[in-house]
Amino acid sequence: MDWVKKYNEWMHQPDLDARLKKELLLIEKESEKEDRFYDYLAFGTGGIRGQLGVGTNRMNIYTIKRTAKGLAQFIADQGVEAMKAGVVIGYDNRYQSREFAEWTARVLASAGVHVSLMARMCPTPELAFLVRELHTFAGVMITASHNPGDYNGFKVYGNDGGQITLEMAGELSKLLSAIDDELTIKADSLISYILAGDVDLLDEQADALYLKCLAEVSQNKELAKQAGSQLSILYTPLHGTGEALITKGLAHAGFTHLTVLASQADGDPGFSTTTFPNPEVRTAFDLSVETAVSDGAELILGTDPDSDRLGVVLMENKVPVYLNGNQVGVLLLSYLIEEAVRQRKDLSDYFIAKTIVTSDLGKKLAEKYQLEVRETLTGFKYIGEQIKVAEKEGSKIFLFGYEESNGYLIKPFVRDKDAIQAALLMAELSLACKQNDLTLTQKLEQIYEEFGFFLEELDTIEFPGKIGLQKMSDLISLIRQTPIMEIGHKKVLIKEDYLTGDKLFMATGRTERLELPKSDVIKFVFQDDSWICIRPSGTEPKCKIYYSTCAGSYEESSTDMLAMKQSFQSLINDLNREPVYQTL
Ligand SMILES: O=P([O-])(O)O[C@H]1O[C@H](COP(=O)(O)O)[C@@H](O)[C@H](O)[C@H]1O
Numbered sequence: 225m226d227w228v229k230k231y232n233e234w235m236h237q238p239d240l241d242a243r244l245k246k247e248l249l250l251i252e253k254e255s256e257k258e259d260r261f262y263d264y265l266a267f268g269t270g271g272i273r274g275q276l277g278v279g280t281n282r283m284n285i286y287t288i289k290r291t292a293k294g295l296a297q298f299i300a301d302q303g304v305e306a307m308k309a310g311v312v313i314g315y316d317n318r319y320q321s322r323e324f325a326e327w328t329a330r331v332l333a334s335a336g337v338h339v340s341l342m343a344r345m346c347p348t349p350e351l352a353f354l355v356r357e358l359h360t361f362a363g364v365m366i367t368a369s370h371n372p373g374d375y376n377g378f379k380v381y382g383n384d385g386g387q388i389t390l391e392m393a394g395e396l397s398k399l400l401s402a403i404d405d406e407l408t409i410k411a412d413s414l415i416s417y418i419l420a421g422d423v424d425l426l427d428e429q430a431d432a433l434y435l436k437c438l439a440e441v442s443q444n445k446e447l448a449k450q451a452g453s454q455l456s457i458l459y460t461p462l463h464g465t466g467e468a469l470i471t472k473g474l475a476h477a478g479f480t481h482l483t484v485l486a487s488q489a490d491g492d493p494g495f496s497t498t499t500f501p502n503p504e505v506r507t508a509f510d511l512s513v514e515t516a517v518s519d520g521a522e523l524i525l526g527t528d529p530d531s532d533r534l535g536v537v538l539m540e541n542k543v544p545v546y547l548n549g550n551q552v553g554v555l556l557l558s559y560l561i562e563e564a565v566r567q568r569k570d571l572s573d574y575f576i577a578k579t580i581v582t583s584d585l586g587k588k589l590a591e592k593y594q595l596e597v598r599e600t601l602t603g604f605k606y607i608g609e610q611i612k613v614a615e616k617e618g619s620k621i622f623l624f625g626y627e628e629s630n631g632y633l634i635k636p637f638v639r640d641k642d643a644i645q646a647a648l649l650m651a652e653l654s655l656a657c658k659q660n661d662l663t664l665t666q667k668l669e670q671i672y673e674e675f676g677f678f679l680e681e682l683d684t685i686e687f688p689g690k691i692g693l694q695k696m697s698d699l700i701s702l703i704r705q706t707p708i709m710e711i712g713h714k715k716v717l718i719k720e721d722y723l724t725g726d727k728l729f730m731a732t733g734r735t736e737r738l739e740l741p742k743s744d745v746i747k748f749v750f751q752d753d754s755w756i757c758i759r760p761s762g763t764e765p766k767c768k769i770y771y772s773t774c775a776g777s778y779e780e781s782s783t784d785m786l787a788m789k790q791s792f793q794s795l796i797n798d799l800n801r802e803p804v805y806q807t808l
C-alpha cells in the first residue's frame with residue numbers, strides 16, 4: 225500500500241475523529257507514519273488484533289467500519305437467508321470496545337444484515353455460545369483477549385460457533401482488500417436500527433441460556449451440591465468480563481464459598497492493578513495471592529479480560545503453587561477420564577484435541593485409555609474445527625480440548641476455549657481431591673510418576689513494528705535454512721517444517737508429509753521426546769519459542785531444560801548476529 229498517499233488521505237479528511245486527528249498531528253517520524261499506514265491489520269491467530277490509535281494499521285473506528293463492511297459483503301454474498309440469520313456481537317471491557325461493537329452493528333444493519341447486540345460486556349465464550357444458540361450466520365467479539373490495555377481486536381465466528389479458520393478468513397480478507405474507503409463509510413444511528421427491528425439487544429436472557437448449558441460440565445453433580453461449600457475459592461476476573469457467569473455458575477453448582485477479588489472486579493479498561501492481564505503470567509496473581517494468604521483461600525482462579533483463558537494457583541499451607549496451562553490441562557483431562565471410567569463410558573468412542581505446541585503428557589495419558597488424540601496448529605479455532613469434523617464424520621465424541629496458553633474446552637455447546645467451563649471443572653476436581661485427602665500437587669506428581677516428568681517453558685522475543693516483522697521473518701527463515709543436527713548435547717531426531725509441510729528424519733534424510741495446513745512453524749524433536757518449537761505469534765509482535773523436556777525425575781528434566789534453552793538461545797543469538805533474547 226502507498227503509505228504516503230494513505231497518510232495524506234487521513235490527514236486531509238475534513239471530519240476525521242478529533243482525537244485521532246490530534247494523535248495524527250503529533251506524529252513526526254517518517255518511520256512511525258509508515259508503520260501506521262503501510263497496510264491494514266490482517267487476520268491472525270485470534271482474528272484481527274492490534275494497538276489502538278490512528279492509522280490503517282491500528283484499531284480505530286475507521287478500521288472497524290471497514291472490517292464490518294467486508295463482513296457485511298461476505299454475508300450478503302451468501303444470500304438473503306444468511307443476512308436474516310445475521311450476526312451476534314459481543315464486547316469486553318477494553319477502551320472503545322463498546323463503541324466498536326456499536327459501529328459494527330450499525331454498518332452491518334445498514335447493509336441489511338440482522339444484528340443481535342449484547343447490551344453489556346460479556347465473555348468471549350458466551351458470545352461463541354450465542355452464535356450456536358441463536359443460529360446466527362456469524363459472530364463478532366470485540367476484544368484483544370489478554371493483550372495489554374492499549375490493544376483491541378475483532379474476533380469472527382462462523383455459524384458452527386467456532387472462530388473462522390483459514391478458508392473463511394481468506395475469503396473475507398479478499399473482500400477486505402478491495403475496501404479502501406474506511407474514512408467515508410456511513411451508517412444511521414444505533415437507535416434507529418433498534419427501532420426498526422434491525423438490531424436486537426440481548427441482556428440477561430443470554431446469561432440464563434448459557435448457565436443452563438453450563439450445568440452439563442459438572443461430572444459429579446452430587447459432590448458439589450453436598451460438599452461444595454467446604455472448598456474456599458478466591459476468584460479474580462482481572463478487571464474483565466468473567467465475574468457474572470463464574471460467580472453464578474459456580475454458586476449454582478454448589479460452590480458457595482467463593483470470594484471475588486474486589487479490587488480487580490471493576491471492569492477497568494486500563495487494568496490498573498496488573499501490568500499484564502494474562503493468567504499465563506504469574507504477576508497477574510500478585511494481588512490475589514496476597515489476599516488468599518490472609519483470607520485462607522485454598523484455590524485461586526483467574527480469568528483473562530474476555531474470560532476464555534483460566535489461570536490456577538493452588539494455595540497449599542498458604543504457599544502459592546502456580547500451575548501452567550499444560551498442568552491444568554492434564555489435571556482436567558485426568559479427572560474427565562476418571563469420571564468416564566467411573567460412569568463406565570467406553571473411552572475408545574471419544575477423542576481429545578490439543579495443539580502441536582502443547583505438552584505431550586496429556587497425549588500419553590489419553591493413549592493409555594485408548595482415547596484418540598487429534599493434534600492441530602496453534603489457535604483454538606482448529607480445536608473447534610475438529611469437533612465439527614468429527615460430527616460430520618459421525619466418528620468420535622469430543623471429550624476435551626486444550627492448549628498450553630491456558631485454553632480449555634469441556635462441553636461443545638461452546639466451540640472456543642471457555643474459562644467458565646474450566647473454572648467449574650477445576651473447582652469440582654479440587655473438591656474431589658480434597659475429599660480424598662489428596663492435594664492437587666500430589667495428584668500431578670502421580671501423573672508425572674506414571675508418564676514421565678514433562679516440563680515446559682516459553683520464551684518470547686519482541687519484534688515491534690514493520691521492521692520488527694521483517695527481522696522476525698528473517699530469523700525464522702535462517703533457522704529453517706540452517707542444517708541444525710544438534711542442539712546442546714541432544715541430537716535432532718526429526719525436523720518438522722510446517723511451512724513446507726516436510727517432516728525430515730535427520731539421520732536418514734527421509735521425509736514424510738505433515739498433514740496440517742501450512743504455517744510458519746518449525747519444530748525440532750529429540751530422541752528422548754523433548755522438543756523445541758518456534759513460530760511467530762499471531763496476536764502480538766513477537767516470536768514464541770516453546771521448550772518441552774521429559775525425563776524420569778524432576779531434577780533430570782529441569783537440568784535438561786536449562787541446557788536445552790541455553791544452547792538454543794545462543795544458537796539464535798549467533799544466527800541473528802545480534803542478541804535478541806528476552807524471556808517472558
Ligand atoms: O489471545 P486469545 O486468548 O484470543 O487466544 C488466541 O491466541 C492465542 C495465542 O496465539 P499466538 O501464539 O499466535 O499469539 C492462541 O494460543 C489461542 O489459540 C488463540 O485462540
Ligand SMILES: [Mg+2]
Nearest residue numbers: 369370528532
Ligand atoms: Mg482471552
